[in-house]
Amino acid sequence: MCNHHTGDTGHSCSCTPSGRMLGFIQPWLLLLLSEESAHGYELLDKLNQNEDTQGVDPGFLYRTLRQFEEDGLLRSSWDVEGRGPARRVYEITPDGIEYLHAWADHIRSTRERLGRLLDTHESRFKSQTTKERR
Amino acid sequence: MCNHHTGDTGHSCSCTPSGRMLGFIQPWLLLLLSEESAHGYELLDKLNQNEDTQGVDPGFLYRTLRQFEEDGLLRSSWDVEGRGPARRVYEITPDGIEYLHAWADHIRSTRERLGRLLDTHESRFKSQTTKERR
DNA sequence: TCTATTATATGAGTAGAACATATAGATGAG
DNA sequence: CTCATCTATATGTTCTACTCATATAATAGA
Numbered sequence: 265m266c267n268h269h270t271g272d273t274g275h276s277c278s279c280t281p282s283g284r285m286l287g288f289i290q291p292w293l294l295l296l297l298s299e300e301s302a303h304g305y306e307l308l309d310k311l312n313q314n315e316d317t318q319g320v321d322p323g324f325l326y327r328t329l330r331q332f333e334e335d336g337l338l339r340s341s342w343d344v345e346g347r348g349p350a351r352r353v354y355e356i357t358p359d360g361i362e363y364l365h366a367w368a369d370h371i372r373s374t375r376e377r378l379g380r381l382l383d384t385h386e387s388r389f390k391s392q393t394t395k396e397r398r
Numbered sequence: 399m400c401n402h403h404t405g406d407t408g409h410s411c412s413c414t415p416s417g418r419m420l421g422f423i424q425p426w427l428l429l430l431l432s433e434e435s436a437h438g439y440e441l442l443d444k445l446n447q448n449e450d451t452q453g454v455d456p457g458f459l460y461r462t463l464r465q466f467e468e469d470g471l472l473r474s475s476w477d478v479e480g481r482g483p484a485r486r487v488y489e490i491t492p493d494g495i496e497y498l499h500a501w502a503d504h505i506r507s508t509r510e511r512l513g514r515l516l517d518t519h520e521s522r523f524k525s526q527t528t529k530e531r532r
Numbered sequence: 533t534c535t536a537t538t539a540t541a542t543g544a545g546t547a548g549a550a551c552a553t554a555t556a557g558a559t560g561a562g
Numbered sequence: 563c564t565c566a567t568c569t570a571t572a573t574g575t576t577c578t579a580c581t582c583a584t585a586t587a588a589t590a591g592a
Contacts, residue, residue: 285508286420286548286579288515295519305570316511321550326571348569349557368519371512374419377450378509381422385429385502420548420579439539455581460540482538483588 290328291371292317294356294364297338303351304329329354337363424462425505426451428490428498431472437485438463463488471497 289311296302296310304326311317311325329352332338337360343351356364423445430436430444438460445451445459463486466472471494477485490498 285511288511291515291519295515295522298522303570304572308570316514322571323551323553323573324549327549327573330572347558349571351570364519365523368516371516375509375512375516377419377422378505378512380450381425381429382502382505382509385425385498388429388432389499437539438541442539456540457542457582457584458580461542464541481589483540485539 289317289320289324290332291364291367293325293328293332294337294360294367297354297356298361298364301353301355303343303353305351307354332360336360423451423454423458424466425498425501427459427462427466428471428494428501431488431490432495432498435487435489437477437487439485441488466494470494 292311292314293307296307302310304322307329308320308322308325311320329338329340333340333354337357338354339357340352340354343353426445426448427441430441436444438456441463442454442456442459445454463472463474467474467488471491472488473491474486474488477487
């Protein structure tokens with residue numbers, strides 16, 4: 265268990281060290297790229313502007329993009345214009361769009377399963393306030 | 399990416415091989431034990447009766463229970479009565495109850511984050527039917 | 533007594549993510 | 563011009579949660 269919950273130290277739980285759900289960043293990446301093409305650093309910025317997706321490890325991001333390209337979900341090309349070093353610009357493919365929608369379906373069902381867990385929890389402890397339960 | 403989504407082979411995604419979300423079983427365990435004390439094998443049965451929690455690996459279950467006990471969330475004693483080998487019966491502690499509620503809070507916020515992702519996805523692709531998007 | 537069932541437990545391997553660091557071109561300060 | 567800094571991409575290593583495989587043992591029944 266992690267210390268999000270009780271303040272204890274050094275345990276393990278369902279959250280990553282950064283408190284984020286596993287596999288949560290990838291669909292956001294595809295979603296951002298479905299809006300407009302972008303390079304890695306740019307995506308890193310955008311993710312950091314969203315509370316839900318802050319603190320992504322750059323190494324993880326770049327590796328994920330390369331993997332997506334290998335899987336045919338993205339295409340890339342070099343942008344040498346503008347300042348600074350060349351940027352690898354990623355563009356989403358039709359397969360990528362399709363995968364994004366399939367991912368959304370999967371996330372929807374995950375969300376429903378979380379709902380069923382929470383409902384069971386709530387009905388188990390109904391008629392008790394948060395204080396009374398403790 | 400896994401093949402839940404597109405039928406492709408040998409990729410990776412946010413789901414475990416069994417298609418389950420990481421860290422999803424543990425709160426169910428605490429929830430079941432908050433209803434009544436039980437031993438591992440019994441819990442395994444109960445989890446298998448719930449569509450959302452089927453196919454749990456026994457090794458994982460027993461290790462999780464031991465870890466929870468080490469963390470003070472559960473207490474155990476041997477039940478030598480009845481048939482078959484002795485059963486280690488787990489009982490939830492006050493700390494366990496508290497942890498369960500904290501876990502529920504965390505799951506609620508995870509659920510909300512999934513909702514925000516889905517909302518963004520939906521508003522990006524609104525006015526398009528599933529068929530039109532592909 | 534041999535096998536099946538119930539029950540708990542552990543060893544080894546895997547995959548995704550985190551952490552740390554490397555590389556390199558462009559830019560600006562002095 | 564040269565040194566530091568910023569932008570940008572990339573990779574090596576470690577960590578951890580989970581899976582897969584297997585071990586152990588008591589009891590019950592054929």
